[in-house]
Amino acid sequence: MIPNFIEKAPYEKGFTAHYDAHIRPVLEEVEAQRVAAQKEYKRRNKIAFIVDGLAILAFILVILFAPEFIRMILETDDGGGLIIAGFIALGAPFAWASAPLVKFKKGYKNRILPVICKFYGQLDYKEKNGSMPPEVLKSGIYPSFTKQKSEDYITGKYKDTQLSINELKLKKKSGKKTYTVFKGLSIVIQFPKSFNGVTLLRRDKGKIGNWFESSKNMERVELEDPKFEAKFEVHSTDQIEARYLLTTAFMERLMDLAQAANGTEGHTNIQAIFKGSSLMLAVPSKKNLFEPESILKSAFDLDDIHTFLKQMNEIFLLIDLLKLDRN
């Protein structure tokens, strides 16, 4: 049975009517797709186990009864690599098995998220939107990287303020290995007018870490609140503007946003820069945002929708606080 949406927080006010009109009609279909995807995944998973089991058995039999074959492979130039590639290839059947899950998750996002975004009037959702602009990635709030992947774009206006939000993953190659250096949300908010200076807010990394990352032409800004001073390191080309922007209320909002993105209390890892006419935020998160938490969870469980509304609310509160809707 399709559940009713119960408004649990003030920011969800009015969503019930929107849910009844636009989301409820598609939920039954989405749930049917989820069940079918889960069934197909289980079927493919069984096949993958059998295929891999047979492959491992064959490998063991070759080692026992034809070890010279293994020796011959190892003696070739790429022998070691071939053996390793063989083990990696064992993962291929499981990747094939997971394909229905990936397809369902994409389908869910493309069905449900655009409809939720419409609740806010002027926001649109797109799964892909090309590469991130370099001025955002090189703004100083992201680590250096060699590869980027972005998805789940929400763009549009909130109270006449242009904003864009998307999930971002940055990787860096070091020798033969590749590491994930950032995973989370990228948020860009456009102000109606430019800032006088540049103000950069980063995570405090201790005296030595901060010294290594100290910014040229920028002065350190001491935050009066010891709670924030312990967590963040702020530099700016304009001391007064930095204090005008980084009020206690704003800092609290930033930390609330970081917690909403991670779903855990105490998680306050967030970095921001005020530059030109933009506020850019990097909100790390281990979770895949804007996605159903698990294929095992029914589409009739509306927790994911509540979570999404909460995340959007935190961003809107930040905009309200900065009074971006004022000229």
Next chain:
Amino acid sequence: MEIAIIVILGVILIWAYSVYVGVIRKRNKVQEAYSGVDVQLKKRHDLIPNMLTVAKKFMKHEKELMNEITELRTKAVKTEHAKDAKGIKKALQTEQDLSSKLGAFMVNVENYPQLKSDTTMVNAQKSLQDVEEHIAASRRFYNSAARQLNDTVQIFPMSLIASMVKVEAYPYFETADEEKANPDAAALL
């Protein structure tokens, strides 16, 4: 022995010079910070005459308050561009008094619905609110710079060097007492 004395004297001289440089830099920073405060205070002073001109049409019973504000504004304008600790102390005291009276004025505006909805007054109040927020931000910067200077000037042995070069502690820019006190909700109702 002689070499040891020369080395010790050298170390003391280097230390004294580095403290001297630090004191001068910190004092310059305080003055730079205060100039930022000064800019915002000037904006506030410039806003006051327009507001009072509009208010006079409606607030016929608040003449005394408006006259006090005018007098304090005139006094505050004279203390603009202060550089030394004494000048800044005097300027800050005047600004505190002016803030206090402006606060009382804003509360009284609420009792005059016609004035409250007057376009010029609404715009002036918005501008004043923005200026007050900038004053708060510049105050925080000034107080931070003053604290760093005062720590050096008041703590031995750096205080010796500071007194030799006649650098004194600077006053903090404090909020008016009315702003510090918790609002009494019963009095407002």
